[in-house]
Amino acid sequence: MHGKQYQLSKSLFIRGLQCHKSLYLQKFQPELKEEVTPEKQRLFDSGSNVGLLAQQLFPGGVNVPYEGLSYTEQIERTQSLIQQGVDTIYEAAFSYQGVFVKCDILHLGSDGWAIYEVKSSAKVEEYQLNDVSLQHYVVSGTGLPVKKAFLVHINTKYIRHGDIEVDKLFAIIDATDITKEKRDFIKDELEKQLNMLDGDEPVIDIGAHCDNPFSCDFKSHCWSHIPSPSVFDYRGTGKPNSFQLYQKGIIRLEDVPSDMLGRRTKIQHEGMLYQKNHINVAALNKFLESFWYPLCFMDFETTFMVPVPMYDGMRPYQQVPFQFSVHVQQEPDGKLEHYEYLSDGVKNPQSEFIDRLLAVIPRDACIVTWNQGFEISRLREIATAFPDKRDIINHIINNIRDLMKPFQSMTVYNWQFNGSYSIKAVLPALVPELSYDDLEINNGGTASSAWVCLVQTNDAGEKETIRKQLLQYCHMDTLAMVRILEKMKEMAI
Ligand code: SF4
Structure with missing residues (x-):
């Protein structure tokens, strides 16, 4: 393992932002996690291919690999490259206050150092802004003067003609101001997460956060007390708010008051509960x-x-x-x-x-x-x-x-x-x-x-x-x- 001096990584921090319990379980009981589905794996793979392609936005950089190097060695390698005057580093590694981050692209331009975080999504999401803000916080914290922070994502207006034109495939968003605005939030949240990891497993009930922004991979563990069928099995428009029912202690279908159900949900409800079919012949x-x-x-x-x-x-x-x-x-x-x-x-x-x-x-x-x-x-x-x-x-x-x-x-x-x-x-x-x-x-x-x-x-x-x-x-x-x-x-x- 990498030692206690690096308690958090970027992905752990983002996980913790969604749910402290998820972060805790990932750190101490990762065996409770669900297996990665082929669909999710494909998503990860396409993300890493995009990362490699985006490096061509700043060609000629030097890569700091994950494989074969400990966290400490990656950080030392990054420092050594900066000192040698290398102006573009892929996967540059830094650590500050127990947090280890890798920057997809670190580039020294005419304005100074800039971080480029590459995402394969078609638009900017809130968690991505938190991601780049954390990098900005950590890299600046190590003493490297970071002047700019950018998010690089896919430009869906691009149409391919011949070889991929990376400058057209990607859209670059200046997130510098947002990273500055989020600085205090990142600092506080980091402190909370590190304190939480020093204590017992946090008591957090299931909720809408289990699927926002990602479907949590500990659901089979945390949701194991939910019977099947349950109020969470209603589908489609007009369904009741399952979490509101859950918070009132209504989990089993038998306990749902029928006046809470609209036409569609009632049909589904009677199907699940009494195996009843429905047809409107006209x-x-x-x-x-x-x-x-x-x-x-x-x-x-x-x-x-x-x-x-x-x-x-x-x-x-x-x-x-x-x-x-x-x-x-x-x-x-x-x-x-x-x-x-x-x-x-x-x-x-x-x-x-x-x-x-x-x-x-x-x-x-x-x-x-x-x-x-x-x-x-x-x-x-x-x-x-x-x-x-x-x-x-x-x-x-x-x-x-x-x-x-x-x-x-x-x-x-x-x-x-x-x-x-x-x-x-x-x-x-x-x-x-x-x-x-x-x-x-x-x-x-x-x-x-x-x-x-x-x-x-x-x-x-x-x-x-x-x-x-x-x-x-x-x-x-x-x-x-x-x-x-x-x-x-x-x-x-
Ligand atoms: S399933 Fe929900 S409650 Fe459990 S760790 Fe994940 S987000 Fe947290």
Whole structure:
């Protein structure tokens, strides 16, 4: 370990700002933490890639690595580089009053030393201002005159053309004044955190802070007294304030006064408690009347929202559609036709994707999607990139109907949905004979990761396996919609 002289790091301080108990547990009982999910890991990884890219804003700097060096050695290395006259240091290390910090970029400009804190987010968040303010406090405290402090984040207006232009990909925000304003706050909070760590585990109950600004990784520990189901399982708009109920000692559903529940929550409540289903036949019929033949069930798979655009013409965080599945039914009870596309990822898939899609959608078809906003957003992005296709894409968008709506509005509710209206929750409840469970890839996040593997691997066998798995998954998404619509029609009679 690194010794008691470095009691806090930047990330521990930010953790402590969210909740002192979280900081305490991280220090003394880290084994109680939940495992890092693949989604979170991907987020961390994309953050470190962005950090490396941002170093090119100040090329030629010297890195002070974490690996192989103790905290003390990193601090000594940083001091030695400053004394040698190095004007750009990546991952510069400092310690002051028991706090160890690493600055993403420390640069000596014409105004003097400046700290640049790099974030992969699209906008500045409050915790980031606290982060850079802590750095300013610590680095200045060591005696280095810091004239400026900046936050570097992703500029979402940037559009990639050729190699990444780092000066355009990043937006640099001057946070110097804020760091000065926050100085006393940082000093007081540091003192509080260090005192707290010298005492017993703080007594802090669960609350909204468990998810703000981050979902705390000690939730499975702190929330273990909450039964399932509980007042925290209500979902969607109109749900009661679960923490207010909790603070009144109302945790179990049985104890919730029914006059506290609105229409939607009541349906969910009775589903969780009595396994009761709900259907508004008149509203369902009205919804189904808005469909016509040919029916075209359509689903897209896209890349993750990554900060650095993968292809020319793309913005940061833009999701690239790389796959679709389409099931077409020309007439009631007609045979199902299936069409699909999966890009090899060699170049931006958008152009081939839209050409193949337009070729299989019957003219004037009723396009059925699940959560239409997602598909519509991708189509609008493609229409912007290919103005010659704008009219036909707009025509398709106008013909889209969202099969999710009756579930979202609770026109149809099955207790097994558990408050969710995701297709992954609706399908097993309404069409139990069809399941995602047997598929190797069974959610959008895994599909995105798998596609990246497919693009990157040189192993032909692995490529073929992933390809088959992706095709099976996307096929299931549209087939699920076909079967759910059939069930809805049965329910509407
Ligand atoms: S789960 Fe909530 S109460 Fe527990 S440590 Fe995390 S933030 Fe604090």
